[in-house]
Amino acid sequence: MKQRIKINFREIIDLLIEFFYLAVIFAVPIYFALTFPTYNIFELNKLVLFKVLTWLLFFLTAVKLVFYKVKLPFKKYFLFPVIFIIGLGLTLFFSTNLQQSFFGSYSWQAGYLTYLFYFLFFVLVFFNLLTIGDGKNDGSGGWQKRIKRIFVTISLASFIVALYGILQILNLDFLLWSEDPFLTKRTISTFGQPNFLASWLLLVIPVSAYLFYQHKKFLLKFFYFLVLITELICLFCTSSRGGIIALVLTIILFAFYLLSVLKLKKTQKILIILGVFLTSVALFLGFNFFSQGRLLSLFDFQSGSSAARVNFYSAAAEMIMKKPIFGYGLENSGEIFIDYYQPDWGIHGNVNATTDRAHNLILDILLSAGFFGLIFFVILYYYFFRLAVDNIRQEKMKGLSLALFLGVFAYLISLMFSFTIVAGEVYFWFYLAVLAAINIGQSDLIKIEPRSFKKSFWPVKIILVVIIFLFTGKGIVYEFKTLSADYYFNKLFYVLATEQYFNAFLLDNCLQEVVVNPVNQEKYYLFLADKLSDFYPQIKDPFSRKVAREKLIKLNQKINAQGYESLLIKGKINTVLENYPLAEKYFLAVAAKTPYWPKVYLELGNLLLKEGRKPEAIINYQLIDKILPDTSDSRLNEAHREVVKLHRKIIFKKLGDLYFAAGDFSEAEKNYQEAYLNDLNDFTLLKDIANTYYLRGDLNKALEYNLHGLTRNPNDYNWFLSVALIYQEMGSFTEAKKYFNSALELAPNDENLNNFFNF
Numbered sequence: 001m002k003q004r005i006k007i008n009f010r011e012i013i014d015l016l017i018e019f020f021y022l023a024v025i026f027a028v029p030i031y032f033a034l035t036f037p038t039y040n041i042f043e044l045n046k047l048v049l050f051k052v053l054t055w056l057l058f059f060l061t062a063v064k065l066v067f068y069k070v071k072l073p074f075k076k077y078f079l080f081p082v083i084f085i086i087g088l089g090l091t092l093f094f095s096t097n098l099q100q101s102f103f104g105s106y107s108w109q110a111g112y113l114t115y116l117f118y119f120l121f122f123v124l125v126f127f128n129l130l131t132i133g134d135g136k137n138d139g140s141g142g143w144q145k146r147i148k149r150i151f152v153t154i155s156l157a158s159f160i161v162a163l164y165g166i167l168q169i170l171n172l173d174f175l176l177w178s179e180d181p182f183l184t185k186r187t188i189s190t191f192g193q194p195n196f197l198a199s200w201l202l203l204v205i206p207v208s209a210y211l212f213y214q215h216k217k218f219l220l221k222f223f224y225f226l227v228l229i230t231e232l233i234c235l236f237c238t239s240s241r242g243g244i245i246a247l248v249l250t251i252i253l254f255a256f257y258l259l260s261v262l263k264l265k266k267t268q269k270i271l272i273i274l275g276v277f278l279t280s281v282a283l284f285l286g287f288n289f290f291s292q293g294r295l296l297s298l299f300d301f302q303s304g305s306s307a308a309r310v311n312f313y314s315a316a317a318e319m320i321m322k323k324p325i326f327g328y329g330l331e332n333s334g335e336i337f338i339d340y341y342q343p344d345w346g347i348h349g350n351v352n353a354t355t356d357r358a359h360n361l362i363l364d365i366l367l368s369a370g371f372f373g374l375i376f377f378v379i380l381y382y383y384f385f386r387l388a389v390d391n392i393r394q395e396k397m398k399g400l401s402l403a404l405f406l407g408v409f410a411y412l413i414s415l416m417f418s419f420t421i422v423a424g425e426v427y428f429w430f431y432l433a434v435l436a437a438i439n440i441g442q443s444d445l446i447k448i449e450p451r452s453f454k455k456s457f458w459p460v461k462i463i464l465v466v467i468i469f470l471f472t473g474k475g476i477v478y479e480f481k482t483l484s485a486d487y488y489f490n491k492l493f494y495v496l497a498t499e500q501y502f503n504a505f506l507l508d509n510c511l512q513e514v515v516v517n518p519v520n521q522e523k524y525y526l527f528l529a530d531k532l533s534d535f536y537p538q539i540k541d542p543f544s545r546k547v548a549r550e551k552l553i554k555l556n557q558k559i560n561a562q563g564y565e566s567l568l569i570k571g572k573i574n575t576v577l578e579n580y581p582l583a584e585k586y587f588l589a590v591a592a593k594t595p596y597w598p599k600v601y602l603e604l605g606n607l608l609l610k611e612g613r614k615p616e617a618i619i620n621y622q623l624i625d626k627i628l629p630d631t632s633d634s635r636l637n638e639a640h641r642e643v644v645k646l647h648r649k650i651i652f653k654k655l656g657d658l659y660f661a662a663g664d665f666s667e668a669e670k671n672y673q674e675a676y677l678n679d680l681n682d683f684t685l686l687k688d689i690a691n692t693y694y695l696r697g698d699l700n701k702a703l704e705y706n707l708h709g710l711t712r713n714p715n716d717y718n719w720f721l722s723v724a725l726i727y728q729e730m731g732s733f734t735e736a737k738k739y740f741n742s743a744l745e746l747a748p749n750d751e752n753l754n755n756f757f758n759f
Contacts, residue, residue, distance in 0.1 A: 013064050014132040020057045021125050022149065024050060025430055026157045029200060029423045032190050034175075038486035039493055040106065042192040046422040047109045048479045051117055055479070057124045059472040066464050070131050077126065077436045080383035085119045087376035088112060088330075091369040095329025096336075097562070099518055105331040105356060106523040110420065112330055118429045125433035130440060147397070150434065151207055154427075158204040159227045162234035165189035165197060169237045185292065187237040195418040198243030201235045202410035203427045206250070210403035239291035241298045242417030248280045250410040257402070303635040308348035309359055309417070315340035316358035320366045327370035333357060336367070338564050338594045347629045347636055350643045352599045361415035384408060384428075387435040397438045404431045478516055485515035489524050496531045501544040504528075505551065522559070526569050529555040533572035552576060564590050568600060575607045583607050598624045598647060605654065614658055621651045621658075631678070649678040656688060665692040683713045687722070699730055717746035 031049050033041040092112055095101035104111025132146060167173060168181035168189065181187045191197040208231055212224035235243055255276040259269055288295035297304050319328070319336050328336055334356030341354055358364050365374050385408075391401035408431060411424060488511035495504045508528060515521045532548050532555075539545045556573045559566050571586035587604040594600070605620035629636060629644050636644065656671035669692035676685040690705035703726045710719035720743035727736035744750075 010064070010068060013060055014128075017057060017060045017064070017128050018132060018146065018149070020053050020060065021128065021430075022153045024053045024057075024121070024426065025150065026153045027053070028426050029157050029161050030190050032192070033490075036483065036487060037490055038483060039490040040486055042190075042196075043107070043109050043422050044486055045483070046426075047114065048483045050121075050422060050426055051479050052476050054117055054121050054124065055472050055475045057128075058120065059468055061124050061128060062468045062472075063465055064131070066461055066468070077440070078123070080379055081119055081122060081432070084376045084380040085115060087379075088115055088369065088373060091326055091329060091373050094326035094370075095332060097329060097332050100331050101329035103517055103519040105334070106520050107356070108331065108419075109422070110331060111519075114422075114425075118425055121426070122429045122433045125430060126436050129433065129437040147400070147434070147438075151211060151400070154204055154207055155211055155224065155227050158201070158208065158231055161189050161191075161197075162201065162227075162230040165234040165237055166230065181237075186239045187234060189234065191421070191423070194238035195240045195242060195414070196421045196424075198235055198238040198240035198246075199411055199414040199418055199421065200423050200427070201231050201238075202243060202246050202250070202414055203407045203424060203431075205231050205235070205247070206403040206406040206410070207400075210399050214399060236287060236290055239287075239294050240414070240417075241291075241295055242414045244283060244287045244295065245417075246410040246413035248283055249413055250406050251279060251283075252276055253409060254406055304348065304637070307635065308345070311340075311342065311345055311348065312337070312355055312358050313360065313363065316360070316363040316367055320363070320370075323370060324366070325370045326372050327366060327368050330368045331356070333364070333367045335563050338597065341594050341597045343596055343627050343629055346598075346644060347633055347640065350640060351628065351647050352597065357419045359418055361412065361419065364419055381408075381412065384432050384435065387432070387439050391435060391438050401435060401438060404435060407431065481514045481516045482520065485511055485517070485520060485524070488514065489527070492524075492528070496528075496535070499535065499538070501535070501539060501541070501548060505544075505547050508551070522566075525555055525559050526565055529559060529569050529573055533569070533576050536576045549577070561586070564593055568603065571607070572603060575603070575610060578610075580607060580611050596627050598627055601627075602651070605651075609654075609658070614662065618655060618658055621655050624651045645678040649675045649682065652678065653685070653688075660688070660692065665696050668692050683709050683716075686712070687718075690722070694726070699726055702726055703730075715746065717743040717750070720746065 028046050028050050031046055033045045036045075038045060089112060092098060092101055100111065102112050103109075104114055129146065164173075165181075165187035168187045169185070171182040173181065177188070179188075186194040187197065188194055189197050191200065205228065208224055208228040212221060212228055215221050215224060235247065255272055259272060264272070284295060298306055315337055316333075318340065319333075334354065337356065338354050345353070358367060362374070365377050369376070385405060388401045388405035388408075390396075392398050392405070408428060411428065488507050492504055492507040492511065495507060508524075511524060515524065529552065532552055536545070536548055536552070539548055552573050556570060556577070559570055559573075561567060561570055567586045567590050571583045571590070574580070574583035574586065584604070584607060587600055587607060590597070590600045591604065601620045601624045605617045605624075608614075608617035608620060625648065628647055631641055631644050631648065652671045652675035656668045656675060659665070659668035659671060669689055672685055672688045672692065676682065676689065679685070686705050686709035690702045690709070693699075693701035693705065703723065706719060706722045706726060710716075710723060713719060720739045724736045724739035724743060727733070727739065
């Protein structure tokens, strides 16, 4: 008879624990809002998944501690991470927006609460790596197998991510993206942004190289070689300049390591140096060719993203000088960057677009936590690299420790041109836990033993487990509510875009029932208030209009008058509610904070126009023209030039309407002409121009522009009708009838057409 396999309670707990920490490193890089669409597609979804799995890991670990006791030398391994997390927590007291620093911004979710979860994850992984099984690294294979399963899981996750990234470039994507990777020639895979993907790939490429080197069996070696090549190709497909620079510097660092530890002859050392040099040159040249010159454009500080980074770096430097010690608090940089908005920002990015990151790890740390916080980040990174070096020197999984060292080194170098993301930070803290676990010597480990409770203590155990279960359940429900709120917000976004106002109000009610994160809630308030303020004049249905007004009144009360976005939107709300003095106060506060931001002058001009203060409205619209980039500026790329032209078209159209209403048809025509030059596809502007000539009595010019409009848009019967009317007024009845008949052919069922002529 076959012997039955007996699995006891602790083995079940250990299996589940291993499953969940492996699930974290496998699923977090891959997961995004595919099956449950939310507005924040990537970072929020990855973070919620990470937190839910961490909660489950916490629950199982706590249950294990209720029933089993273990003594491990944890203190020295927790010292530096604890110092880091306490030090980062102290910066909250100096934050300009404590709530946002704690919860994190809506876009990036990188507040102190997230760091607490990273720290908790580190503790749980470290503890469980050492206590799964018999708790001993005794050479029986248990420890090595657990480590092997970890990095096989990482390898599989990276292969899926990288393969999907390559398929996007080959136009084999099963999803549609607003910026199609096939068209942009920059893959995003499951990360949503090429630089984020590149940073994460740099963390896993050395691990794949290690697995390829370590395995001797042909099939395994071939598989890991395939994974490694796929990752490298995907890295190239990101066209991330920071990524390729980090890769080359990591190869150079690895070469120095080889030269320092291997006893090589002089000739061999020269060959290694030459090989590294040629490899670096080949990588740079190949990358530059593949990315269509992006590498060389890194040194073009007059245009493109390099010029934008120069703007961000210079602004960040000034900001740091004002609060050098403690900074502005985690996630608060966006509120300060807007103070430094300049017209040139509309050349290297979209008009009105600002940033909440300096796109440099060191500058972002200084902005968030000052030099005080920088010390703690240095401590944390020092601890990581010291652990790796200790393991290498003591030959404790030497190859793996070296791979983790190189991966994090490459990751941090790439962050000199970008900023941290959820998947990258999860892997960093996981690597830290693995290095710390490897570093513990066998003699320090003590076997796990059941706690010796009396029978009368069993109810206490059960109560403890129930308490832990309820606490964990509450945390998981919180995360699901956070994601559900964003799901409703996503639906609200699309419903408002299609002007389904009643459905939008119902969705907003659903959203308010589940939203729990106050920072996210503020984001939802601002969005709804912004859109309702824009759409309110267009709402015709009396009931929807009444509900919209009531919503705006409530939103005006809920939105705090703190921060430039809140002030701007409160100004828009009060413009709609006809509280004009208060609206003007908000707009002027924003203008005082960021005097070169075109958006505030557009809203202020709209307010003044509604008040009937037309001369002042004209001044604000003309001011926008002065602070917008010149469309002929050679530094503008086509995408940014079109954005500038759109803004110019809007303001000149408004100026034209103002002069037209005032009876100054000559000035109106000039502004309509400018508007048309900025958008040659807006044929309605030709009609506006024609009307200015008609009202000045110049029928020939009016006819010329109507005929031009007819040529540009021959399927619109209104052009034929306008031409017919002008010909009739000029006395050319034959021509008038011809164009009138053409209008009838295009709109045969329009009964009103017969009322224009009596032939």
